[in-house]
Amino acid sequence: MKTGQITPLFVTEIYRAEMPEATAFLEELDDTCRAIADEDEAGQTWSQTKAYLGYTSYASLNDLPQRAPIFADLKKFIDGHVAAFIEKLDYDHKPKLDNMWINVLEPMGTHSGHIHPHSVISGTFYVAVPDGSSALRFEDPRLGFMMNAPARKANAGQNHLSFVPVAPAAGTLLLWESWLRHEVPINLAEDVRISVSFNYA
C-alpha cells in the first residue's frame, strides 16, 4: 500500500523515570508515609468525609519537605526531573513545587477522573505498588471533540487509544501537564498502594 508521510502534531507527552538503587530510600519513605497517615487526624477525617478509601494528606498538610528529610530528598529528585521535562516541552517558564501530598490507597480504593487546576506540571512518585495495584489511566484531552470518530481496532497502537493506563513500579516517577485528565482505577491489590503526588506551579 502506498503511504504518505504522517506528522504528529499537538502531542501529549508523559514523562517517566525510575529512581536508581531506590530500596533503602523507598523503605524510609514508606515508613514515613505510614507514620504520618497514622497520626494526621485532620487528614484522616478529610479522607473519610470525601469517601476516599484510604488516607491522603492533600487537604491537611502542606509542608512535607520541611516535615521530614526524606521528603526534602524526594523533592530534590523530582525537581531535577521536572527541569528535564520542561526542557523537553520547550517551556519558557520554570515552575516551582507548589504542594506535595501522600496517598495511601486501600484495596478497592479509586480516584475518579480529574485534572489539577492552578498548576503547570503534576506528577506522582510511587512508593509501594503491590501486585494488582491500580495503574494511572490517562485520557485523550481531545475526547470531547470526537463525536463521530470511529472505534479503533483491538490492536490499535498506544498513540491511537482514548484511554491509556500506565503501570508504575515502586520507585517510578510520572510527570504530565496538569491539564491532562487522569484517574486511578479500582485498586485490586490486597495491600495498600502508597504514592506521593505533587503540583508545580
Ligand SMILES: [Fe+2]
Ligand atoms: Fe491526580
